[in-house]
Amino acid sequence: MRILFDQGTPVPLRAALIGHVVSTAFEMGWSELTNGDLLSAAEREGFAAFVTTDRSIRYQQNLSGRTLAILILPTTRWPEIRRHTDAVVAGLNSIGPGGYLEITW
Numbered sequence: 001m002r003i004l005f006d007q008g009t010p011v012p013l014r015a016a017l018i019g020h021v022v023s024t025a026f027e028m029g030w031s032e033l034t035n036g037d038l039l040s041a042a043e044r045e046g047f048a049a050f051v052t053t054d055r056s057i058r059y060q061q062n063l064s065g066r067t068l069a070i071l072i073l074p075t076t077r078w079p080e081i082r083r084h085t086d087a088v089v090a091g092l093n094s095i096g097p098g099g100y101l102e103i104t105w
Contacts, residue, residue: 003092004042006052007031010078013051016085017092023047036061043068049092058100069095072102 003017005024014022025031028045030038035057042050049069053076057063063070071091073081081088084105095101 001048001092002046003049003051004028004047006038006050006054008053008076009051009073010076010081012078013081013085013088016089020092039066039068039070048097049095051088051092055102063098063100066098069097069099070101071095072100074102074104 001020003020003022005011005013005022007025009024011024025033025038028041030041033041035054039050039061043066047068049071051071051073053073055072057070057072071088073088075081087103087105091101091103
């Protein structure tokens with residue numbers, strides 16, 4: 001699965017996503033794109049999932065009709081996320097195209 005990390009998503013999480021191709025918005029040259037444009041660019045480029053810490057994205061964007069799965073992390077703090085990488089992996093494995101999932105722990 002091709003996965004795009006938003007700006008606040010800790011890059012070390014990439015190592016836990018074995019078997020997936022992970023890029024960051026920065027690496028793609030999309031740092032300046034707003035959420036709607038970023039989601040559209042990710043879909044055009046064939047990303048299957050978008051991982052972010054922006055819990056307000058569902059209220060700021062119309063997510064209906066999107067093919068990109070969106071996974072929301074509860075924090076940007078890597079030490080905390082590191083303790084819950086199994087939940088992140090399970091979330092990504094369970095979410096389908098156009099799905100939306102907020103992980104809690």
